[in-house]
Amino acid sequence: MEALPRIRYPQHEKKRQNFYQTIPSFWHDLFGxxxxxxxxxxxxMAEAQRIREVTERIAAIYDKTAPLLRSLPDESMLELGFPEESVPFLRxxxxxxxxxxxxVDLVQTSSGWKHFELNADTPTFIYELFHVNGWAARHFGLEDPNEGCEEALQNAIRQAVRELWDQEQAPKVVFTAHADHEEDWHTAAYxxxxxxxxxxxxxxxxxxxxxxxGIYTPAGVKIDVLYRQTYPIEHLVNDRSEDGTAIGIQLLKLVKDERLAILNPLSSFLLQSKAVQxxxxxxxxxxHSYFSDTEHEWIGQHFLPTYLEKEPFIQKEKAFVEKPAFGREGDTITVFGSDGAPLAENTLKTYSDSLKVYQEYQELPTSAIETPYGKDQAHLLVGSFVIGKKAEAFGIRAGSAITGNEAYFLPAGIRT
Incomplete structure (x- = not known):
């Protein structure tokens, strides 16, 4: 028997539609x-400052790790789950x-903020936090915790293009995404x-x-800088044309030969694998002395125990999460109890062939939310952006115990 459609509360839904329809090019509904x-x-305000402080600490740890990763042999890169085709370009x-x-994805716990994972290569949630959240905060009479962050984002994009293009003539800059994916397309346009x-x-x-x-526009103009904000490298390396040509690898060769610059840069993909955690x-x-005493303190405070095998959790009878090294949006994640039996899993299994990473389970906090279907309890995950090295906009996704594509965007505000 088919499930009955959920009934939306018409007055609340009318307010929601009326408000969000005033924001240009925003997907307040997705997939119906x-x-x-x-x-x-x-x-x-103190909590907002703490989120940014923790975010910058975590980013600093990853940045400290990046040179170490570049020094590893190719075999070690493969052991960290990087696609073999990508290895020649990782450094x-x-x-x-x-x-x-x-x-940076964060969860608030009884012992402080903990780090789930880093989306270094193609993070989503940008327009919502840098732009839309401010509209919502003002609408509800609160202060936007992300005030001023949009300008920092703008400056970072411009600075990156300047760094990548040091010639006198202006570069041909193209932003790209899949045109049939509303969120990706509007993010690129933003x-x-x-x-x-x-x-x-x-x-x-x-x-x-x-x-x-090189890469050319439909009009035949050669592109100097390509911003592919939502197109992951781990997908790109497998791209082939209809005749079987490995066009993704050819594109990366253009980058290596300095015939094309891409953003985020390939150094971002180096930190994308969860095996880096x-x-x-x-x-x-x-x-290890590679990290300073202060850095060890930060890791102990904010990182969750993470391994390439589940045995450490089985031996200690601790609940854990199995994640694909390059998974996204909760896809292919399974939660296991302290006895090693599965407790919950995402029904999507797109990344079943990816290297698996095992991380200590940390339950997401819950909060009451107002939805078009009435009041509900949701698990909250904080996404906090790092622009360059500085923490900027952050915000909340509200969903199930495993945060996936179906999670809501819950605006945040500071009471003045």
Whole structure:
């Protein structure tokens, strides 16, 4: 028997639609379901400052780890789950910072803020936190915790393009995404608007690659800087044309030969594998001198024990989570109890063939939320952005115990 459709509360839904429809190019509904809530989570100024402090500590640990990763042999790169096709390009480091836009996922616990994972390569949740959250905070009479962050994002994009292009003539800059994916397309367009200088927004399938030469627009103009904010490298390396040509690898060769620059840079992909967390935890657990005493303290405070095998948790009878090294949006995640039996899992199994990482289970805190279907209890996960090296916009996703694509965007505000 088919499940009955859920009934939306018409008055609440009307308020939600009326409010979010005033925000240009925002996907407050996704795939026919509500995404942005007509509700707000109030936080304190001290808590907002703490989130940013923790975020910068975590980012500093990853940045400290990046040079170590570049020094590893190819075999070790493969052991960390990186696709074999990507290994020749992993050591490229074109910017002074490891990335331009990165998102740290955090959970609030009884012992402080803990770090779930880092999306260093293609983080989503950008437009919501840097732009939309401010609209919601003002609407509900609160202060936007992300006030001023949009300007920092704009400056970072412009600075990255300047670093990548040191010639006198202006570069041909293109922002790209899948045109049929509303969230990705509007995110790319938003970043292009923030960039503010001449550029194009081109659907990814319309880009034209000429092997050994460059990437071109549909009009035949050669692209100098390509911003592929939502297109992951682990997908790109497997891209092939209809005739079987490995166009993804050819694109990366163009980057290596300095015929094309891409953002985020390949150095961001180096930190994308969740197996890097296992490397960091292993160095910490062994008291390795690579990290300073202060850095060890930060890792112990904010990182969760993470390994490339589940035995440490089985032996200690601790609950743990199995994650794919390159998974996204909760896809292919399973939670196991202290007896090693599965407790919960995401029904999506897109990354079943990916290297698995095992992390200590940390339950997400819950909070009451107002949804179009009435009041509900939701698990809260904080996404906190690092722009360059500095923590900027942060915000909340509200969903199930495993945060996935179906989670809501819950705006946050500071009471003045």
């Amino acid at each position: 379901e509500p995404y942005a809530l007509y509700d707000i989570k109030t936080i304190g 490229l480091n074109p910017l002074q910072n490891e990335g331009v836009i990165r998102r 970043l292009g608007r923030l960039f503010g200088y001449p550029h194009e927004i081109v659907p990814i399938h319309e880009l034209q690659l000429k092997e050994g030469d 296992a490397l960091i935890w292993g160095l910490h657990e062994n008291g």
